[in-house]
Amino acid sequence: MTLEETIARIRPVDRSQEASIQSHIDNLTKPQGSLGQLENIAKRYVLASGQGWPSVGKKRVCVFAGDHGMVEAGFTFSEQVVTGQIVRNMLAGGAGINVFSRHVGVEVECIDVGIAADMSDAEGLLDRKVAWGTQNIGKGPAMTMAECEAAVGVGIERAQVAAAEGVTMVATGEMGIGNTTPSSALLAALLPCSVPEATGPGAGFKNADGLRAKIALIEQALEVNRAALDHPLTALAAVGGLEIAALTGLCLGAAEHKMPIVVDGIISSAAALVACRLCPEVADYMFLAHQSADPGHAYFVKGLGLQPILQLDLRLGEGTGSVLAMHLIDAAIKMYTEMASFTAAKVTNPEVNARCYPA
Numbered sequence: 001m002t003l004e005e006t007i008a009r010i011r012p013v014d015r016s017q018e019a020s021i022q023s024h025i026d027n028l029t030k031p032q033g034s035l036g037q038l039e040n041i042a043k044r045y046v047l048a049s050g051q052g053w054p055s056v057g058k059k060r061v062c063v064f065a066g067d068h069g070m071v072e073a074g075f076t077f078s079e080q081v082v083t084g085q086i087v088r089n090m091l092a093g094g095a096g097i098n099v100f101s102r103h104v105g106v107e108v109e110c111i112d113v114g115i116a117a118d119m120s121d122a123e124g125l126l127d128r129k130v131a132w133g134t135q136n137i138g139k140g141p142a143m144t145m146a147e148c149e150a151a152v153g154v155g156i157e158r159a160q161v162a163a164a165e166g167v168t169m170v171a172t173g174e175m176g177i178g179n180t181t182p183s184s185a186l187l188a189a190l191l192p193c194s195v196p197e198a199t200g201p202g203a204g205f206k207n208a209d210g211l212r213a214k215i216a217l218i219e220q221a222l223e224v225n226r227a228a229l230d231h232p233l234t235a236l237a238a239v240g241g242l243e244i245a246a247l248t249g250l251c252l253g254a255a256e257h258k259m260p261i262v263v264d265g266i267i268s269s270a271a272a273l274v275a276c277r278l279c280p281e282v283a284d285y286m287f288l289a290h291q292s293a294d295p296g297h298a299y300f301v302k303g304l305g306l307q308p309i310l311q312l313d314l315r316l317g318e319g320t321g322s323v324l325a326m327h328l329i330d331a332a333i334k335m336y337t338e339m340a341s342f343t344a345a346k347v348t349n350p351e352v353n354a355r356c357y358p359a
C-alpha cells in the first residue's frame with residue numbers, strides 16, 4: 001500500500017456515536033465524570049476502534065531502529081554503535097521496553113529500517129533496512145524522497161501485518177542514537193516554536209557544550225534544508241530520520257485499519273505530527289502516552305492537541321511510555337464493558353450529585 005493509497009483509505013471516526021457512548025459512560029455505577037480521563041480515553045477508544053463493544057485484545061509495540069548521520073557532530077552521549085547494541089539487547093529481552101512489555105502483556109517487534117551496522121546475524125530482527133543511517137542534516141537532507149517513502153512504507157506494512165494478525169492496539173517505539181536531534185528539528189520546522197525551545201538534552205551529552213552544539217546543528221539543518229520545510233513529507237525527508245519516517249507510516253497505517261495507536265515521547269511525537277499534517281483524521285486514532293521530560297515535548301503536546309495519559313518524567317523512548325499507557329487504556333476499555341449500569345445493578349442514580357459537581 002502506498003502512502004497516497006493509505007491516506008485515501010483513512011476515514012474519520014463516526015462521531016454520530018459520541019452521544020450514546022457518553023450516555024453509556026454516564027450510566028455506569030459512579031458519579032458522572034468521576035473516572036476522569038479514563039472516561040475520555042474509553043470514549044475515544046470506542047470511536048477509534050469502530051467497535052461498539054471493544055474488548056481488551058492483542059497489543060504490540062513496533063520498535064523501528066535507525067541511525068543518524070548527524071552523530072558525527074560528536075555531542076551525543078553515546079556513539080552510533082550503541083543503536084545496534086541496544087537493539088540486540090531488545091532481541092534478548094533485556095531492554096526497558098521488554099520489561100514493561102512483559103509487565104503489560106505487549107508483544108515487541110523490532111524492525112531495522114536504517115541501522116548503520118550489519119545486523120544480518122541478529123535473530124528475530126525484521127530486516128527492512130532502507131539505508132545504513134541517514135546523512136548529516138546539518139549538511140543537507142537526511143535522506144532522499146525515495147528513501148523517506150520507502151521507510152514510511154515499512155511502517156504502513158507493519159500496521160497492516162499487525163491488523164491482519166489480530167492486533168487491536170499498537171504502540172510506537174524507536175531506537176536510534178541521535179534521534180532527538182531530528183525530532184527537535186521537525187518540531188521547530190512544523191510548529192511555532194524556536195530551536196532553543198524545541199531542543200533538550202535527549203539522552204544526554206558528552207560534555208557541557210552539548211546543548212549549544214545541538215541547537216547550532218539544528219539551526220544549521222533548518223537553514224540548509226529550508227526549501228524542503230514547507231511540506232510535512234519533504235520536511236521529514238530533509239530533517240527527519242528513517243525510524244521517524246517508519247513511525248509516521250505506522251500512525252497512518254494504524255488509522256487506516258482503525259487500530260488505536262499509542263504514541264510515546266518526543267521522537268514518536270515528531271512522527272505522529274507529520275502523520276497528522278499529512279492526514280488530520282489520524283489524530284482521532286491516536287493516544288499520547290505521556291509527556292516526556294525532554295522540554296521540547298511540551299510543544300508537541302500542544303501541537304498534537306492530545307492529552308498525555310501519564311506524567312512520569314520519562315525520557316527513555318523505545319516505546320516505554322506507550323506500553324505503560326496501554327495498561328490504563330485497557331483499564332478504560334474494561335470500565336466501559338465490565339462496569340454495571342445503575343439500572344442493571346439496581347442502584348439509585350444520584351443525578352443531582354452529578355449536576356452539583358463543578359465541571
Ligand SMILES: Cc1cc2ncn([C@H]3O[C@H](COP(=O)(O)O)[C@@H](O)[C@H]3O)c2cc1C
Nearest residue numbers: 078174175176177178179180202203317318
Ligand atoms: C543506552 C541507551 C538506551 C536507549 N534507549 C533508548 N534511548 C533513546 O535515546 C536516543 C535518543 O537520544 P539522543 O538523541 O540524545 O541520542 C534514542 O535511541 C532513544 O530511543 C537510549 C539511549 C541510550 C544511550
Ligand SMILES: O=C(O)c1cccnc1
Nearest residue numbers: 202203265266292316317
Ligand atoms: O521523549 C523521549 O521519548 C526521549 C527523550 C530523550 C531520549 N530519548 C527519548
